[in-house]
Amino acid sequence: xxxxxxxxxxxxxxxxxxxxxxxxxxxxxxxxxxxxxxxxxxxxxxxxxxxxxxxxxxxxxxxxxxxxxxxxxxxxxxxxxx
Numbered sequence: 646x647x648x649x650x651x652x653x654x655x656x657x658x659x660x661x662x663x664x665x666x667x668x669x670x671x672x673x674x675x676x677x678x679x680x681x682x683x684x685x686x687x688x689x690x691x692x693x694x695x696x697x698x699x700x701x702x703x704x705x706x707x708x709x710x711x712x713x714x715x716x717x718x719x720x721x722x723x724x725x726x727x
Contacts, residue, residue: 648702
């Protein structure tokens, strides 16, 4: 099962992620921050509160927002193709 082993905020809406399958890279989530759970994360101070949840094994925020590791990996891989 895919999970994130490390997550670091690198800028206002970007994260550097490492996955348990060896994939790693930076992803900008600005375009993904829509809807009631994610819009508060448009505030850089809210976004910076990202943490790695040990149970879900993905990046989460105190307001309950999270992204599936598979979705985040797809964004990392798409950026690497650019």
